[in-house]
Amino acid sequence: LAKTTQPISMDSYEGQEVNITCSHNNIATNDYITWYQQFPSQGPRFIIQGYKTKVTNEVASLFIPADRKSSTLSLPRVSLSDTAVYYCLVVTDTGRRALTFGSGTRLQVQP
Amino acid sequence: NAGVTQTPKFRVLKTGQSMTLLCAQDMNHEYMYWYRQDPGMGLRLIHYSVGEGTTAKGEVPDGYNVSRLKKQNFLLGLESAAPSQTSVYFCASSYSPGRTEAFFGQGTRLTVV
Numbered sequence: 001l002a003k004t005t006q007p008i009s010m011d012s013y014e015g016q017e018v019n020i021t022c023s024h025n026n027i028a029t030n031d032y033i034t035w036y037q038q039f040p041s042q043g044p045r046f047i048i049q050g051y052k053t054k055v056t057n058e059v060a061s062l063f064i065p066a067d068r069k070s071s072t073l074s075l076p077r078v079s080l081s082d083t084a085v086y087y088c089l090v091v092t093d094t095g096r097r098a099l100t101f102g103s104g105t106r107l108q109v110q111p
Numbered sequence: 112n113a114g115v116t117q118t119p120k121f122r123v124l125k126t127g128q129s130m131t132l133l134c135a136q137d138m139n140h141e142y143m144y145w146y147r148q149d150p151g152m153g154l155r156l157i158h159y160s161v162g163e164g165t166t167a168k169g170e171v172p173d174g175y176n177v178s179r180l181k182k183q184n185f186l187l188g189l190e191s192a193a194p195s196q197t198s199v200y201f202c203a204s205s206y207s208p209g210r211t212e213a214f215f216g217q218g219t220r221l222t223v224v
Contacts, residue, residue: 032209043115043201043215044154087153093209098169099144101154 002026002090009106018075020105022088025069030094033064033071036087038104044087048073075107083109113137117202117216124192124223132187132219134202142205143185144169144213145177147198154201160185192223 002024012018024033032051036044048055050062050071061074075082085104091097118133134143141162146154146169156169160179174196176188185204189196199220205213 030209034212036213041218043203043218044213045215046212049210049212085153091209093207097208098156098159098167099142099203099205099208099213100156100170101146103153 002028002031004088004090004102006086006088006102006105008103009108011108011110012078013110014079015077018078018082018107018109020073020075020086020088020107021070022073023070024088024090027068027090028092031090031092033062033068034089034091035060035062035073036089036101038085038087040084044101047086049091078107078109080109080111083107115202115204115214115216117200117219119219120217121220122222124189124221126192126194126223128192129188129190130192130221131189132200132202132221134185134187134204134216136183136185136204136214138204138214139182140204140206140214141182142208142213143179144203144205145175145185145187146201146203147171147196148201148218149198157187157200194223197221197223 006022034049035047038044055062063072087104115136144159145157158177163182202216203213
């Protein structure tokens, strides 16, 4: 699976839009980009998944350029409760693939 | 609506003791995973299973064994606990590793003294 690289940490203030970029230069044709969120002392939870262009749900938007070598998770108008670690994963259903996480991006939202 | 349930939630072991962590899911998922998470770190995959009766090694399998005798259960065993195995352990399950989301348990905090 393609290796992902994302910033170790980011800081923001309440009400701002936060964009977290993940690079995955070796992404394959059958791969999808998935983001998870983890709060302290909890297991990760799924946020959003996409293959190309833009995907939006009630929590976030995911922007994927045409070459798919990177992706950007966008959190609109963050609040203190968005303080968490965000993981970018490249996943596939081809073959007997495991689900592996990197170190993630630690987002700290200040009042 | 139990989802993924881990047992126990907390445990303190002495070095050399053994124990088994149980993960149970009620969503009929094929894939199940065991991870460990050390303070300030990401999740590292220990072992995983692609279906009943199957197991496979992940990134950090040494010192752990697993079994998937029933589809709904995935057991993680520590035969001889070491202080380096002090961590929070998370179990997860999914229909597949790709297109479907994975659901996580609440974690087991294990301390080996």
